[in-house]
Amino acid sequence: MCFLRYIIYISEVIISFIIQSAPCLMPEISGGRAVLLIPAALSIAVFENDIASMIFAALCGYLADCSYSGTVGFYAVCLVVICFFVSVLTHEYIQTNIFTVMCISFVAVSIIIFLQFVFYYLAAGYDYAWQFFLKHYVSRIVCTSAFMPVFYCINNFIKAKDKHKKSMSIRNF
Amino acid sequence: MLAVVSFFLLVALISSLNSGINNFFTSFILTPVQRLVSQGVYSISAEKDTETLVGEVSRLTEENRRLNEMLTDYYDMKRQNEELSRYFGIKKADKSLTLVTAVVIGRDAAENFGGFTADKGSADGISVNSPVITEDGLVGQVCEVAPYSCKVRTILSPDISVGAEIKRTGGTGVISGGGDISGHGYTRLINISSQNKPVSDDIVVTAGYGGIFPKNIRIGKIKELLSDGFTGMPAAVIEPFADVKTVRYVAIVTGYDNS
Numbered sequence: 001m002c003f004l005r006y007i008i009y010i011s012e013v014i015i016s017f018i019i020q021s022a023p024c025l026m027p028e029i030s031g032g033r034a035v036l037l038i039p040a041a042l043s044i045a046v047f048e049n050d051i052a053s054m055i056f057a058a059l060c061g062y063l064a065d066c067s068y069s070g071t072v073g074f075y076a077v078c079l080v081v082i083c084f085f086v087s088v089l090t091h092e093y094i095q096t097n098i099f100t101v102m103c104i105s106f107v108a109v110s111i112i113i114f115l116q117f118v119f120y121y122l123a124a125g126y127d128y129a130w131q132f133f134l135k136h137y138v139s140r141i142v143c144t145s146a147f148m149p150v151f152y153c154i155n156n157f158i159k160a161k162d163k164h165k166k167s168m169s170i171r172n173f
Numbered sequence: 174m175l176a177v178v179s180f181f182l183l184v185a186l187i188s189s190l191n192s193g194i195n196n197f198f199t200s201f202i203l204t205p206v207q208r209l210v211s212q213g214v215y216s217i218s219a220e221k222d223t224e225t226l227v228g229e230v231s232r233l234t235e236e237n238r239r240l241n242e243m244l245t246d247y248y249d250m251k252r253q254n255e256e257l258s259r260y261f262g263i264k265k266a267d268k269s270l271t272l273v274t275a276v277v278i279g280r281d282a283a284e285n286f287g288g289f290t291a292d293k294g295s296a297d298g299i300s301v302n303s304p305v306i307t308e309d310g311l312v313g314q315v316c317e318v319a320p321y322s323c324k325v326r327t328i329l330s331p332d333i334s335v336g337a338e339i340k341r342t343g344g345t346g347v348i349s350g351g352g353d354i355s356g357h358g359y360t361r362l363i364n365i366s367s368q369n370k371p372v373s374d375d376i377v378v379t380a381g382y383g384g385i386f387p388k389n390i391r392i393g394k395i396k397e398l399l400s401d402g403f404t405g406m407p408a409a410v411i412e413p414f415a416d417v418k419t420v421r422y423v424a425i426v427t428g429y430d431n432s
Contacts, residue, residue: 021279023289024419031356033282067281067290116283121352126331132352136285 005162009044009056012154016040017063032139034147037064038079038112042105043151045083046090047159057083074119078112098149105148106141113141256422270387271428273297275305277421278322286330286355287418288313293425294321302385304426310391310414311335311379312423323425327417328392329355336380337362337392339371345380346409348392354410358418359396365407371395377411387429 016036019025026033041060045053061076068075086104090096094104117137122129260274279290293299295318303315305325313327314335326333328348335348339362346365354361362377375395381388393413400408 020282021290023277023280023421026282035282064283067279068283121285124331126352128351128353132285132356135356140282 002162005158006052008158009155010059012044012151013037013040013056013060013063016060017067021067029143030139031136032141032143034143035064035113035140036144036147037061037075038109038144039105039148039151041079041083042086042108043101043148043155045086046096046101046104046152047155048087049091050084050087053083053087054080074116075112078115082108082112098152101152102145102148106145109144109148110141113137113144260424267387267389267429269430270426272424273299273427274422274424275323277423285352286350287327287358288316288330289325289327289420291323291325291423291425292321294319294323296320298427299323299425300427304379304386304390305423306390306426307415307420307423309416310393311386312413312415312417312420314385315425325423328360328413329358329417335386335392336382337377338380339365339395340376340378342371342375344371345382346377348377348411358413358416360393360411360413362395362409362411363406365409370407371398371409373398387426 020034020036026036037060041053041057044056048056057079058076061074061079064075064079065073086108089104090101094100114137117129117133121132126132256274256276260272273293275291275293277289278292281288281290291305299315299318301315301318303323305312305314311328313325313330314333315323316326316332317324327350328335329350331350331352333349337346337348338344339346344366346362348360348362350360365371373395377392377395379386379388379390379392391414393411395409396412397410398407399410400406
């Protein structure tokens, strides 16, 4: 069942990548579009242990880097580090429900997208930096965070089904 | 025998003279009988026709499926025809251009300046810095190439530098995007040679200097004049002719004769 769960996660990641990068599919709201691979990686981190979280985060980050015309490695490194912390936080310190997950994901998405702004806009020396940040990056943070409940519900359902099957098999044993 | 014939002739004569009797006979006797008989005949023939109808339905379903396939092929060919028409239009305008048509297959959500991925790469003769155009005008420049895809940096990006010429005055400048205007789909013309002052709606084309962009590729028109905050030289906001953020089909220039 673990294997099947991972297959579903991989499908989720691939579908998120396709939807995120398909032209004219995701609407642009106030200059920003949702980066779906980030909530996908975070939602997997909420339900999986730290090793699995980091592996899926690396996969999401690699796909995000391939799609974005920037240096390969930025999203991979950021997502791996943040998903590790999210996984440890949600397994050890915080009880997970939709509200806590939304708060954690908003903070995590904000950190990743702010770092992207710092490395790919500020460090590049482009002008009107803060104006661009307020106009484009803030809307990107909001749009990306808005998709977290969808991924959370899907992965929560998968995890619940897995738990139920495990309990049934133990009972039969 | 003669009596019977005479009787019917008499009835016909009376009927022709008195249409009321005729109508009564037709409406209240003949018509209901005819209706009854015809309903019986139809019901019998309808039962017999059910099998025929089933066969007809399956034949029409098959024909519908075949027509849908033809319709799909038709739309594919129509799209290809439109793509090739654009290609032909660009070639007609400048026969020296060697073009490769491409389709925009990806626009990343994190991309700030409208950059996209096209479905042709080094296997089709595309190299880094190849200009990307449409029938409307310049779109951008290839910045990364893979064997079967390439990434395009658009003219909205501050990283691009295109030598440009104002068609009316002959003045030159450099096209380079900016963070403040790229969101509206505009780019900027900077370092304008100050002796030839441009005005709004002046057409801007590629100057052809540097050997990267062919000469006379339309870029856009001047929307607003301003002054460059860093150098103090005249600058202008350019409204590109090509809709860079929503373009679907592009042509990548793989060679040209600038003579």
